[in-house]
Amino acid sequence: MPDSEGHPAVDEIELGAVLSALADPLRRRVVRELTAAPVGTARTCSSFALPVSKATVTYHFRTLREAGLIRQVDRGNSRAATLRRTDIDRRFPGLLALIAAETEAVEAAGTAEAG
């Protein structure tokens, strides 16, 4: 059973939920940035500057949290998100590497690749 904040235990992390969570480019971007950051990095939701409203950001972070990809810890005023690296690596070894390796061509749509 997930804890009071909605974090599933390691054994409760389901592949389906993880893949669904990672199917969204915005959520994949969050996980990618977290994966690229030093281990243990904690960032606030707003620090990712996602191009959506505050409410939508909350929604995406909840999805990531309930899938078991991130852990959100209270930090007084705000709430910092950390990657559940160890847990994910144990359940799905190699998955984070795949996400990290993605080069987001879509976001650079403004710059012509063949230019």
Next chain:
Amino acid sequence: MPDSEGHPAVDEIELGAVLSALADPLRRRVVRELTAAPVGTARTCSSFALPVSKATVTYHFRTLREAGLIRQVDRGNSRAATLRRTDIDRRFPGLLALIAAETEAVEAAGTAEAG
């Protein structure tokens, strides 16, 4: 550009499309069975006995095909699906192992785990 049958080239296989395709449990089941089978195994759509209508099966196989996960080849009367193992392994090494490792607890919902 995908070929006339909708198969993307290796370099066109996108992580987002692949994850979206694999987010569905039915499609994951197809890929899992194909991954577990001997290399080169070709199976017809109907041989998977998915619990949905014929038209829906076609839809799911098209999704898998357009994502680049399977290749569908004409075989006279029917159409056989093969896993694009080499292509997927090159683009996303380790991904198939994750899918193959999933134990589908959901499908065995009828049997009490703690019984």
Next chain:
DNA sequence: TCCCAGGTAAGACTTGCATCGTACCTTCCC
């Protein structure tokens, strides 16, 4: 030739997802 099995295509329908606006809560700082 006729019929059946396997697939596909088009259209309709339902549900869920991503999104937003608004209202509200908490904490920090003045």
Next chain:
DNA sequence: GGGAAGGTACGATGCAAGTCTTACCTGGGA
């Protein structure tokens, strides 16, 4: 205490995903 910043909750909305039925095509066998 009051205000601003960061998040959450709730309700509403628009669109895409998954599903079905029906109609149709193709190839094989009697």
